[in-house]
Amino acid sequence: MLDLYIASKAGFTGERIIYDGPFKPVEALREALEKEVLLINCESFTELERLNNIAKKAGIKQPIGLRVNPYTRPSFLRSLHPKTLLEEAAFCFPKCRFGFSIEETRMAFNYLKKMKNLSLECLMMHPYHRAISVLMPLFREAYEKFEFEMKYLNIGGGFDPGTTSSTGDLLLALDYIKARLGIKSSKNKEKRAQKIEDVAKTIIEELKRSLGDLPEPTLITEPGRFIAGPAGLLLLRVDHVKVAGGYKWVVVDGGTNIVPIFYERRRLLVANNGSALNTELVNVVGPLLYPKDFVAIKTTLPDVKEGDIIAVLDCGAYSLSSSTQFLYPRPPAVLVNTEGYVKTIREKETFDDVICKDRF
Amino acid sequence: MLDLYIASKAGFTGERIIYDGPFKPVEALREALEKEVLLINCESFTELERLNNIAKKAGIKQPIGLRVNPYTRPSFLRSLHPKTLLEEAAFCFPKCRFGFSIEETRMAFNYLKKMKNLSLECLMMHPYHRAISVLMPLFREAYEKFEFEMKYLNIGGGFDPGTTSSTGDLLLALDYIKARLGIKSSKNKEKRAQKIEDVAKTIIEELKRSLGDLPEPTLITEPGRFIAGPAGLLLLRVDHVKVAGGYKWVVVDGGTNIVPIFYERRRLLVANNGSALNTELVNVVGPLLYPKDFVAIKTTLPDVKEGDIIAVLDCGAYSLSSSTQFLYPRPPAVLVNTEGYVKTIREKETFDDVICKDRF
Numbered sequence: 026m027l028d029l030y031i032a033s034k035a036g037f038t039g040e041r042i043i044y045d046g047p048f049k050p051v052e053a054l055r056e057a058l059e060k061e062v063l064l065i066n067c068e069s070f071t072e073l074e075r076l077n078n079i080a081k082k083a084g085i086k087q088p089i090g091l092r093v094n095p096y097t098r099p100s101f102l103r104s105l106h107p108k109t110l111l112e113e114a115a116f117c118f119p120k121c122r123f124g125f126s127i128e129e130t131r132m133a134f135n136y137l138k139k140m141k142n143l144s145l146e147c148l149m150m151h152p153y154h155r156a157i158s159v160l161m162p163l164f165r166e167a168y169e170k171f172e173f174e175m176k177y178l179n180i181g182g183g184f185d186p187g188t189t190s191s192t193g194d195l196l197l198a199l200d201y202i203k204a205r206l207g208i209k210s211s212k213n214k215e216k217r218a219q220k221i222e223d224v225a226k227t228i229i230e231e232l233k234r235s236l237g238d239l240p241e242p243t244l245i246t247e248p249g250r251f252i253a254g255p256a257g258l259l260l261l262r263v264d265h266v267k268v269a270g271g272y273k274w275v276v277v278d279g280g281t282n283i284v285p286i287f288y289e290r291r292r293l294l295v296a297n298n299g300s301a302l303n304t305e306l307v308n309v310v311g312p313l314l315y316p317k318d319f320v321a322i323k324t325t326l327p328d329v330k331e332g333d334i335i336a337v338l339d340c341g342a343y344s345l346s347s348s349t350q351f352l353y354p355r356p357p358a359v360l361v362n363t364e365g366y367v368k369t370i371r372e373k374e375t376f377d378d379v380i381c382k383d384r385f
Numbered sequence: 386m387l388d389l390y391i392a393s394k395a396g397f398t399g400e401r402i403i404y405d406g407p408f409k410p411v412e413a414l415r416e417a418l419e420k421e422v423l424l425i426n427c428e429s430f431t432e433l434e435r436l437n438n439i440a441k442k443a444g445i446k447q448p449i450g451l452r453v454n455p456y457t458r459p460s461f462l463r464s465l466h467p468k469t470l471l472e473e474a475a476f477c478f479p480k481c482r483f484g485f486s487i488e489e490t491r492m493a494f495n496y497l498k499k500m501k502n503l504s505l506e507c508l509m510m511h512p513y514h515r516a517i518s519v520l521m522p523l524f525r526e527a528y529e530k531f532e533f534e535m536k537y538l539n540i541g542g543g544f545d546p547g548t549t550s551s552t553g554d555l556l557l558a559l560d561y562i563k564a565r566l567g568i569k570s571s572k573n574k575e576k577r578a579q580k581i582e583d584v585a586k587t588i589i590e591e592l593k594r595s596l597g598d599l600p601e602p603t604l605i606t607e608p609g610r611f612i613a614g615p616a617g618l619l620l621l622r623v624d625h626v627k628v629a630g631g632y633k634w635v636v637v638d639g640g641t642n643i644v645p646i647f648y649e650r651r652r653l654l655v656a657n658n659g660s661a662l663n664t665e666l667v668n669v670v671g672p673l674l675y676p677k678d679f680v681a682i683k684t685t686l687p688d689v690k691e692g693d694i695i696a697v698l699d700c701g702a703y704s705l706s707s708s709t710q711f712l713y714p715r716p717p718a719v720l721v722n723t724e725g726y727v728k729t730i731r732e733k734e735t736f737d738d739v740i741c742k743d744r745f
Contacts, residue, residue, distance in 0.1 A: 027712055030736040034745070048636060048672030050624055071625040071691070098630045101565050111471075115557035117668050117683065119676035121630025194554070197475035205461050264410055265431040270458045270481025276408060285709075308477050312408030316479035323477065331431070347711035349645075351703075352387055355742075372742045376390040382715075382732045385394070 026053050029060060039063070043090075043179070043245065045149075047123055055079050058087055064177065066090040066149050068124045073136065073143065080142035090147030090179060091133055092124030095159045108195055124150070130163055134171045145173040152183025153246060157228065161235040168239055175242060180228065182247035186255045187218025188339040190290045197322060210323075221251070250342040257341025257358075259284060260296060261320065263333040264312070273307045275329055280311010280318040283348045283356065284340055287319035293326060296334040301327035309335065313352060345371070350379045386413050389420060399423070403450075403539070403605065405509075407483055415439050418447055424537065426450040426509050428484045433496065433503065440502035450507030450539060451493055452484030455519045468555055484510070490523055494531045505533040512543025513606060517588065521595040528599055535602060540588065542607035546615045547578025548699040550650045557682060570683075581611070610702040617701025617718075619644060620656060621680065623693040624672070633667045635689055640671010640678040643708045643716065644700055647679035653686060656694040661687035669695065673712060705731070710739045 032042055039061035047068050049057075054076050057065050067073050067089055080087040098104070098121060104114045113120070125133055137145050148164050150156045160178060167173045200210050232244065261277035268274070281287055293309065295301055303325035311318040320337060329335070348355050354374035361367050392402055399421035407428050414436050417425055427433050427449050440447040458464070458481060464474045473480070485493055497505050505527065508520045520538060527533045560570050592604065621637035628634070641647055653669065655661055663685035671678040680697060689695070708715050714734035721727050
């Protein structure tokens with residue numbers, strides 16, 4: 026609902042909107058339908074039933090997609106791999122819960138043949154790199170066996186801008202052991218992302234190969250993070266530097282309140298001294314009272330001091346949008362382009378903004 | 386700064402405020418001083434130096450406390466315990482970075498003898514259960530050897546309301562293995578918290594024993610979470626129920642956007658059917674697009690259906706205050722007391738509230 030509202034405010038009309046997501050209450054579906062969005066990508070049988078009822082009442086046939094989820098629970102033995110165990114098995118394999126499994130997708134095809142007010146036009150999955158091999162056999166089946174008029178193939182997102190990498194408890198723990206044993210860390214190795222042009226080429230070639238005699242669908246991708254991520258950087262001020270527990274801690278004025286996901290490894294620069302060499306291994310931490318209020322874990326920086334400004338690159342996606350007002354009002358956002366054009370696109374919050382909804 | 390502002394707005398005058406926290410820029414210290422707060426608890430030598438300069442300019446002697454941190458890095462061998470390795474070592478032993486180590490506290494005593502505009506009156510540490518045994522030897526030293534006029538002993542927080550417990554990846558992974566091997570889970574065992582009266586008694590007795598001939602300090606505690614936590618509950622609406630990956634998923638209209646820390650195990654009730662028996666093992670998940678948008682992992686509930694209202698108990702602390710506006714505006718807060726008095730103390734946010742700072 027908020028997403029549809031913001032898209033409209035930003036000037037997007039219905040035919041430029043695809044409505045997606047695992048949570049779509051009746052009101053949200055009704056609104057998407059009223060806005061005449063291009064497609065609604067459905068994730069459950071409940072949603073299909075709901076949407077068919079709404080479309081029926083409105084007297085229309087609603088174009089939809091199905092989100093296909095090829096992720097399945099591994100065998101018990103394979104689930105014992107530490108990474109799978111700690112990140113998937115411990116959390117009940119939460120990736121399973123999105124969309125339709127392959128088997129359910131076929132059930133949905135049958136189900137949709139009976140739904141008079143829904144028109145299946147799209148198959149979707151995420152992330153892109155397995156999408157075509159997973160979706161194309163189903164796409165063919167939908168078209169040839171079930172005779173749906175398939176128009177779109179949505180291969181989701183997951184495109185790598187090459188500017189961040191992820192880490193996790195296990196990798197960080199391994200790195201600690203390596204450091205203690207005097208083995209060189211592999212954590213800060215530069216990795217090279219594939220050029221986006223090459224990624225596009227590979228996708229198109231794979232699609233053409235598997236398409237055969239099928240009519241060519243419109244290809245839809247979701248490169249939101251790829252575009253927005255590297256477009257934003259966060260400026261933080263060094264408050265003080267402290268040595269504790271054998272590490273150097275650079276305390277700055279923003280942390281997980283502004284950049285919530287500290288497992289993302291981002292590049293840091295000293296903005297007021299860009300040419301200085303990175304000589305020190307430090308942790309950069311925010312102002313909150315949590316031990317894990319990290320901006321960066323074990324990163325190299327020049328010798329920084331109070332008042333230095335640290336630029337955290339690749340903060341354009343899922344940072345300000347999922348920031349909190351816990352202890353600090355949120356910072357402004359400023360648009361700068363290569364021609365030197367500067368504009369505040371989001372005002373700085375005041376203390377009163379934070380409590381404006383409170384009634385004493 | 387925001388904390389001082391909110392405290393003032395709520396009617397607290399300076400002498401009822403103790404200013405605490407690992408991040409206190411010069412402006413914040415200056416403001417605390419101007420507000421004539423009872424104490425400023427300092428966490429670093431940088432802060433002591435800053436505060437002394439500010440107090441000097443203002444021509445006053447500022448009462449302060451020192452935050453003592455007894456946490457030290459374990460030996461390499463001991464750090465290899467899986468829990469320590471994944472939660473501490475991987476993250477560079479982040480608990481070390483707060484306050485002064487025992488050794489640094491003694492250095493700070495010496496340092497403070499030379500600081501003419503600071504008056505040490507308090508020692509502080511967190512959490513309470515080790516506080517007296519850690520603080521009292523230092524308190525005695527400060528009083529007898531360094532001749533500070535010690536007035537306060539601040540034993541921090543960490544009081545257990547007995548209504549939540551924490552879990553973590555490791556425990557959840559272990560529980561998964563147990564379940565697969567047919568061993569009974571120990572995860573949902575009821576634990577019994579000590580009565581707060583008994584906790585208080587133990588503290589007082591321990592303090593009296595270790596006090597000896599020292600003048601009796603005023604005892605300060607920080608029971609914020611103990612009071613606020615159980616006082617708040619969150620009402621969530623069931624949107625739909627789904628089976629995937631061998632688990633049942635109850636999808637509700639609020640998740641880690643409102644209750645960010647899903648490692649807290651809270652008690653859940655079906656508010657519109659309070660007497661129903663818990664018969665099913667389910668995961669309760671929120672509306673976001675992240676796999677780990679959990680409200681509760683492997684909890685038992687009655688057979689819930691669309692439209693049911695789930696009450697999540699113990700949501701009064703660190704929930705709404707650290708909530709985000711990611712995809713959904715924030716809910717209202719309603720005060721209800723035992724006499725049936727009902728008042729909205731925080732208004733529901735609108736879509737426009739979420740984007741009110743954006744400039745198009």
